[in-house]
Amino acid sequence: MSKPRVAVLFGGKSAEHQISLLSAKNIIEALPRDKYEVVLIGIDQKGKWYLQDEAHYLLHEHNPKEIYFSNTKELITLEQGNIQSLREAKNLGNIDIAFPILHGTLGEDGCTQGLLKLANIPFVGPSVLGSAVAMDKDIAKC
Numbered sequence: 386m387s388k389p390r391v392a393v394l395f396g397g398k399s400a401e402h403q404i405s406l407l408s409a410k411n412i413i414e415a416l417p418r419d420k421y422e423v424v425l426i427g428i429d430q431k432g433k434w435y436l437q438d439e440a441h442y443l444l445h446e447h448n449p450k451e452i453y454f455s456n457t458k459e460l461i462t463l464e465q466g467n468i469q470s471l472r473e474a475k476n477l478g479n480i481d482i483a484f485p486i487l488h489g490t491l492g493e494d495g496c497t498q499g500l501l502k503l504a505n506i507p508f509v510g511p512s513v514l515g516s517a518v519a520m521d522k523d524i525a526k527c
Contacts, residue, residue: 400489463506485497
């Protein structure tokens, strides 16, 4: 029986991009490989999504001010539970569940969660509404 494929999403367009990379590094290192196949997806600060190689996905990982991920790998999109290559029209495999490790706007405000719902990909964490409410401090305090 194959292991569930967990897509870890990190980076993003927010001002908290580098913090997301550090958070993702900790999650990626903690995921047990005997239970899960881990798929790394880095989102750059322009919003492009890249499939990452685990051996070389972070550069300057010990310096939060200089940390960044390699965007030399496969440029991708998500489509109906699958990873699709944008350079070559081919399917790069399914995703069983996404683990968004994105901070700030467009990461934890419901936008990414909504995108994952549209792509029929289950995800870890709060729902679209829960994420949106939590980011709006005035609404959350009501």
